[in-house]
Amino acid sequence: MTDTRAAVFDVDGTLADTNHLHVTTWWEAFRQAGHDVPMHAVHRAIGLGAEDLIEHLLDPGRDRGADGAISAAHKTLYGTFSDRLPAFREAGRLLRTLAADGWTVVLATSAGGAELAALRRAIDADDAIAATASADDVEEGKPAPDPIRQALELAGGRAAHSVFVGDTVWDMKAGTRAGVTCVGLLCGGIPRGDLTAAGAAAIYDDPADLLAHLADSPFATRPEPRR
Structure with missing residues (x-):
């Protein structure tokens, strides 16, 4: 197990x-x-x-x-803009690929309500998303670790065996404080060096780039069986 x-x-x-x-x-x-x-x-x-x-x-x-x-x-x-929010290329496919590989996919976002619903429609991968931790669910948002910890609780996952993907310095700081492996994406417009300094263990251009390199990404790591 x-x-x-x-x-x-x-x-x-x-x-x-x-x-x-x-x-x-x-x-x-x-x-x-x-x-x-x-x-x-x-x-x-x-x-x-x-x-x-x-x-x-x-x-x-x-x-x-x-x-x-x-x-x-x-x-x-x-x-x-809610009826025309653009998802990044391969974003939905990335989530579905991870779910099919046994990962429990959870969103951790400051969006909520109608805004979150519009984003989920744009991504079009609800079949792969197990749960969502929004800003409404925690006392402090990013860069506090609360949203990531809430996401882990929803997933039933341990920080040591989990990966968080984000695009901002606040994301990387929150993930690092929560004890998860952090992956940074450059598509949000924040420089590589800033993401690395904030705790990113790996950097990719966008969801499509991460999907293309899953085999040598932090998502390739398998946890050891429980004793």
């Missing part, structure tokens, strides 16, 4: 090509609220939950009473 192998995946920027949609809509939400936040700064913050992203980007001395309106504006602006 072997331990469950959990394949945990971030969604935005990892399985779906949505990071730059988030950048644009967060930038516009900030602009509408009177905040001048450079797009490159927003890009570096993508992967944080909404509250943490706002806290990370805005002056700590601001009136926090307007934060909810900023978050709501972003949600509304981003929602205009």
Whole structure:
């Protein structure tokens, strides 16, 4: 008997090509609220939950009473793209291949509700996804390890036998703190060196590149049988 192998995946920027949609809509939400936040700064913050992203980007001395309106504006602006969110090439096939190979596939994402439903429609691999750990399920989002630990609990997997795939520094930090092997993808726009410094054990261009190299990736490692 072997331990469950959990394949945990971030969604935005990892399985779906949505990071730059988030950048644009967060930038516009900030602009509408009177905040001048450079797009490159927003890009570096993508992967944080909404509250943490706002806290990370805005002056700590601001009136926090307007934060909810900023978050709501972003949600509304981003929602205009919900019927045409693009999945990365081979994203769905990657999840189905891992599931067929015995991995329990779990999503770990700050998305929830209608946004998560739209992302899952874009990926089109619900038959391979065993569970989803969203920001609503934990006290702290990435870079805290809580979302990854929640995903492992849902999968019944041990950290030592599991792999987490993400595209941001926040993903790699969260996975490292949770004790899983971290795989970084470059398709979210974060440089290779930054992902490696944050804990990525292996780097691939995108889901298609990872799928093509599964045989020599961290997913090729088999856990030892329980004694």
